[in-house]
Amino acid sequence: MTLGTHAQHHLDSLITAWQRLREQPLASAFSILVIGIALSLPTGLYLLITNLDRTSSGLTEHTEITVFLKPKIDTATALSLAETLRNEPGIRKLRFVSREDALLELQRSGLDDVLSSLSSNPLPHTLVIEPIQASPAQIRQLDQRLRQRPEVDAITSAEAWARRLAALLDFGVGLTWLLATVLALSLAAITGNTIRLQIYARRDEIEISRLIGATDRFIRRPFLYFGALQGLLGSLAALIFSGLAILWLNQSVAELATTYGSSFRLATLDLHISALLLVGGILLGLTGAWLSVAHTLRDFD
Amino acid sequence: MIELIDVTKRYPGGHVAMANVSLYIPHGEMVFITGRSGAGKSTLLKLIGSLEKPTSGHIKIGNEDTSRLRRATLPYFRLNIGMIFQDHKLLYDRSVLDNVLLPLHIREISRTEATRRARAALEKVGLANRERSRPVTLSGGEQQRLCIARAIVGRPRLILADEPTANLDDDYAHEIMGILQALNESGDTILIATHDQDLIARYGKRRLTLANGNLS
Numbered sequence: 362m363t364l365g366t367h368a369q370h371h372l373d374s375l376i377t378a379w380q381r382l383r384e385q386p387l388a389s390a391f392s393i394l395v396i397g398i399a400l401s402l403p404t405g406l407y408l409l410i411t412n413l414d415r416t417s418s419g420l421t422e423h424t425e426i427t428v429f430l431k432p433k434i435d436t437a438t439a440l441s442l443a444e445t446l447r448n449e450p451g452i453r454k455l456r457f458v459s460r461e462d463a464l465l466e467l468q469r470s471g472l473d474d475v476l477s478s479l480s481s482n483p484l485p486h487t488l489v490i491e492p493i494q495a496s497p498a499q500i501r502q503l504d505q506r507l508r509q510r511p512e513v514d515a516i517t518s519a520e521a522w523a524r525r526l527a528a529l530l531d532f533g534v535g536l537t538w539l540l541a542t543v544l545a546l547s548l549a550a551i552t553g554n555t556i557r558l559q560i561y562a563r564r565d566e567i568e569i570s571r572l573i574g575a576t577d578r579f580i581r582r583p584f585l586y587f588g589a590l591q592g593l594l595g596s597l598a599a600l601i602f603s604g605l606a607i608l609w610l611n612q613s614v615a616e617l618a619t620t621y622g623s624s625f626r627l628a629t630l631d632l633h634i635s636a637l638l639l640v641g642g643i644l645l646g647l648t649g650a651w652l653s654v655a656h657t658l659r660d661f662d
Numbered sequence: 663m664i665e666l667i668d669v670t671k672r673y674p675g676g677h678v679a680m681a682n683v684s685l686y687i688p689h690g691e692m693v694f695i696t697g698r699s700g701a702g703k704s705t706l707l708k709l710i711g712s713l714e715k716p717t718s719g720h721i722k723i724g725n726e727d728t729s730r731l732r733r734a735t736l737p738y739f740r741l742n743i744g745m746i747f748q749d750h751k752l753l754y755d756r757s758v759l760d761n762v763l764l765p766l767h768i769r770e771i772s773r774t775e776a777t778r779r780a781r782a783a784l785e786k787v788g789l790a791n792r793e794r795s796r797p798v799t800l801s802g803g804e805q806q807r808l809c810i811a812r813a814i815v816g817r818p819r820l821i822l823a824d825e826p827t828a829n830l831d832d833d834y835a836h837e838i839m840g841i842l843q844a845l846n847e848s849g850d851t852i853l854i855a856t857h858d859q860d861l862i863a864r865y866g867k868r869r870l871t872l873a874n875g876n877l878s
Binding site for chain 2: 365565
């Protein structure tokens with residue numbers, strides 16, 4: 362037996378598997394659909410997390426720290442502090458917003474009536490700082506340094522929010538893996554069950570083949586290809602489902618992003634992850650098929 | 663060469679189908695195994711064909727002690743034997759040609775060579791013009807000839823035929839026996855289990871008679 366002959370028999374087994382898929386189009390379509398949906402769930406969650414991660418990275422990259430000075434701090438002290446901080450490491454840009462400017466800004470924003478009823482300006486001087494380094498840990502360090510200043514009353518930044526989001530994303534990654542594992546097992550079980558039914562439907566053929574010298578490997582081969590094909594088509598379905606979902610969601614996301622002056626769009630699966638999904642689908646289909654064939658052939662002994 | 667040494671086959675439940683049977687069949691011989699229904703004819707063929715394992719004793723085919731073959735190596739051994747089953751055991755959802763191709767696919771013989779050999783085997787049993795038909799459209803005799811074609815297509819040197827002429831009229835039975843005799847004349851060892859005494863008498867070959875699992 363040459364390598365070419367061996368390859369030809371593998372090709373024959375693949376064709377046989379494809380024919381078996383087509384023999385029962387409705388049942389095959391349902392199995393592929395179920396696998397597609399099962400794989401779409403972790404894929405969708407993964408997409409959600411990667412998109413959130415992308416968004417939160419953008420947030421920390423453009424994080425501004427707003428430093429509210431104590432009300433008793435006068436303009437000269439505030440300007441002096443601003444000058445000192447401009448020379449501190451880790452600060453890219455610093456903007457001084459005087460309490461008068463802040464009041465004007467508020468008035469312009471439509472709170473004129475409310476502000477005119479006040480006897481004095483309640484707003485403090487404010488420093489708006491843009492840090493150089495944008496990692497959450499570095500922003501946190503800068504935040505702590507600023508809080509130690511006696512002139513500082515309060516600080517707000519997106520860092521805490523970004524930190525919470527990062528923790529949430531970590532949780533999401535864990536959840537994705539958990540979901541992927543559970544659904545991978547279910548994919549293997551679905552494939553295994555489909556193949557078990559097929560083996561029973563072809564029991565006579567298998568027994569006759571065994572009587573005339575077929576090895577388990579020969580009998581197993583088309584079923585393995587069937588499992589792999591089903592896994593591949595199921596993961597292709599998952600890719601299509603997640604692509605369509607992103608396409609649909611992006612319409613709403615685009616509208617929302619425009620209101621913030623952003624061109625943000627949800628990203629689809631990249632080539633690397635798509636290939637991983639397809640290979641994963643094939644491997645899971647193969648595993649389910651292998652276990653099912655091994656178990657069912659033992660039953661026939 | 664086939665040699666059985668003190669072979670016993672006991673089924674679960676205690677039924678003894680074969681009791682301390684010893685026999686020797688040299689290469690190239692044609693032997694009839696006869697006896698009443700339940701005498702152990704089919705069991706003997708299954709033991710020689712390694713479709714069943716003896717409870718005790720040894721079975722040697724050539725230099726191989728088949729009673730010691732592991733499960734994984736059994737299929738490779740079976741490839742060297744042509745089995746003709748009483749109930750044909752054909753694949754009824756496949757064509758006549760596909761049925762004959764099956765043993766060659768198992769041997770992973772190239773498609774072109776396999777088709778050539780399958781057609782030659784069908785020619786030999788007179789079914790060349792039926793290769794596209796389904797077995798269910800064949801007569802009983804044709805189905806048996808198809809079974810013979812499948813058994814000989816792998817060119818085995820040993821053919822085991824279990825009641826190959828059962829349920830066939832005289833003409834068909836002679837056709838089948840003619841094919842088996844021709845194979846024997848070309849050097850194959852052939853064991854035929856049959857209860858048809860007229861058939862045995864007509865061919866004048868060695869006869870092994872079984873009664874209650876014993877050779878007499």
